[in-house]
Amino acid sequence: MSRLFAAGRLFLFLLLITGLLAVSCRPATADVPPKRELRGVWIATVENIDWPSARNLTPEQQRREYIRLLDAQQRNGINAVFVQVRPASDAFYQSSLEPWSKWLTGTQGKAPSPAYDPLPFLIEEAHNRGMEFHAWFNPYRASMDSVTRRLAPNHPFRQHPEWFLRYSGKLLYNPGLPAVRQYISRVILDVVRRYDIDGVHFDDYFYPYPEAGKVIHDEAAFAQYNPDGLALPDWRRQNVNVLIRDLHDSIQSAKRWVKFGISPFGVWRNQATDPNGSATKAFQGYDGLYADALEWVRQGWVDYILPQLYWSSNFRVAQYPVLVEWWARNANGRHLYIGHGAYRMSESTKADTTWRNPRELPRQVRLNRTFPTEVGGSVFFSAKSLLTNAMHTTDSLRQNLFRYPALVPTMPWLDAVPPRPAQNLTLTAALPTNTLTWQPAPAATDGDLAAYYVLYRFEQQETPSPNDPRRILAVVRPRAGTGLVFTDTTARRGQAYAYYLTAVDRLHNESRPVSVRTTGRAGEIILSQAPTEAPVAAPATSPTTTVPAAVPGPRPAASQPAASRPTTTTTTKIKTKTKSKKRGFFGRLFGG
Numbered sequence: 001m002s003r004l005f006a007a008g009r010l011f012l013f014l015l016l017i018t019g020l021l022a023v024s025c026r027p028a029t030a031d032v033p034p035k036r037e038l039r040g041v042w043i044a045t046v047e048n049i050d051w052p053s054a055r056n057l058t059p060e061q062q063r064r065e066y067i068r069l070l071d072a073q074q075r076n077g078i079n080a081v082f083v084q085v086r087p088a089s090d091a092f093y094q095s096s097l098e099p100w101s102k103w104l105t106g107t108q109g110k111a112p113s114p115a116y117d118p119l120p121f122l123i124e125e126a127h128n129r130g131m132e133f134h135a136w137f138n139p140y141r142a143s144m145d146s147v148t149r150r151l152a153p154n155h156p157f158r159q160h161p162e163w164f165l166r167y168s169g170k171l172l173y174n175p176g177l178p179a180v181r182q183y184i185s186r187v188i189l190d191v192v193r194r195y196d197i198d199g200v201h202f203d204d205y206f207y208p209y210p211e212a213g214k215v216i217h218d219e220a221a222f223a224q225y226n227p228d229g230l231a232l233p234d235w236r237r238q239n240v241n242v243l244i245r246d247l248h249d250s251i252q253s254a255k256r257w258v259k260f261g262i263s264p265f266g267v268w269r270n271q272a273t274d275p276n277g278s279a280t281k282a283f284q285g286y287d288g289l290y291a292d293a294l295e296w297v298r299q300g301w302v303d304y305i306l307p308q309l310y311w312s313s314n315f316r317v318a319q320y321p322v323l324v325e326w327w328a329r330n331a332n333g334r335h336l337y338i339g340h341g342a343y344r345m346s347e348s349t350k351a352d353t354t355w356r357n358p359r360e361l362p363r364q365v366r367l368n369r370t371f372p373t374e375v376g377g378s379v380f381f382s383a384k385s386l387l388t389n390a391m392h393t394t395d396s397l398r399q400n401l402f403r404y405p406a407l408v409p410t411m412p413w414l415d416a417v418p419p420r421p422a423q424n425l426t427l428t429a430a431l432p433t434n435t436l437t438w439q440p441a442p443a444a445t446d447g448d449l450a451a452y453y454v455l456y457r458f459e460q461q462e463t464p465s466p467n468d469p470r471r472i473l474a475v476v477r478p479r480a481g482t483g484l485v486f487t488d489t490t491a492r493r494g495q496a497y498a499y500y501l502t503a504v505d506r507l508h509n510e511s512r513p514v515s516v517r518t519t520g521r522a523g524e525i526i527l528s529q530a531p532t533e534a535p536v537a538a539p540a541t542s543p544t545t546t547v548p549a550a551v552p553g554p555r556p557a558a559s560q561p562a563a564s565r566p567t568t569t570t571t572t573k574i575k576t577k578t579k580s581k582k583r584g585f586f587g588r589l590f591g592g
Contacts, residue, residue, distance in 0.1 A: 073383060206291045
């Protein structure tokens, strides 16, 4: 009897294991990666941190190095770069206002030889790889040292020494001077107007990080430019706020599609100081740098906020999960991206040993995704840190978390009108390849054309949906001198496919799809029908798209989100070498 009982228990155990294995082998629909997620890297030029690697490179060497850098980041799944174009009142572009950077040519004020303007090249190469280009400016840093004799003859210090402060061995612009704010805005708007950038970006350097025994000598400006009689800390915060407010309005007036975002220090205020603060015990950006990041998002003066959370999940005074949750609650409808300290993976610090765990950085990205309507992506400092692949962390991004492409989240307060669908989508089946061609559509009601196209591919057993990035076959950007074409070399002989094609504008609003389907036979030419012209709103995105009251309403959009539509336009087939076929699965689904 006992043997029979034991045998029964063994049978039940095996049955349970079999059931668990069956469950584990099912497709994990809950593990569908996000279709919209910003994945960025900072490319620091100051001190030649990331690019160029040295000051004595020729322009050709600089270009080759940048291409290799972008190619590597493209393999890592990166879709946005934040490139430092003005590290210290100098320029990585042709400027009539400021000198060439010494980190580009070796000597401040010395032009590249042979002559070229790097910035159009930097932007174009990023766009060619489907990456947004955010021009990163340091607004107040004028020099990494205070030895003014080494400044170029056309450095602003030569004309306006009264604009500057010396602090802790560095030369800084005085944020309290209206003339300084006007000049900084002029420098940035010069780039906005002349170059095809996608965003203007600031990091955490506003007023300088405090050092023991050092004093900011802005007493004269405080006395002269304080009509409201504010206390010194409030006056300094107001100076920063005014620059950000006015610059945001100026950028939008110049080019409505250019985003403005800031990467503040990761702690606004501690809860012990302010009940609205985070449960942390760290340095406070509000008090130490006079940077009121909460006010910027409350007022809608920034389009995204990108706090630098360079601490681990277990760092006692500033735990990563605590801060992600706090920023998620306080983003106020603006995009929230998280800045990750990828460089920490290569440190041997004893202060935060959790970084020695190769799971830490992937764990942070996964935690971000548990806030799908609040956290819209990750940015890593810095580009070089991902290239080193410390503890195979970059492998985890490339092969797992960022394995599939993602579109950048939309910003409905800037633009909520999708482009018109592509026209004349045609597929030519000549196995083993399927070649698709199409033409651009006329401009949408807001004047925007498609900036790029997203091609999805579905097999017969799949339910087509534009929400699954695992079915994105290609992201195609128009290039001068080439038509809109994609050749699918991975199509299997005898396999029927449905191809979905959407047009996407500069601010990543996605059109309704047009479609074609195949039977898997060679010799087919398949032409999609023209779609109807009913406008469709931009798809729901992450993070939340609530618009603060202080910000003008979004551009007009129609009622039904494109992402909610499972259908596409119908197709007609023109076949050669094949006979007509009865309507089947794809016929019922797509028409035709």
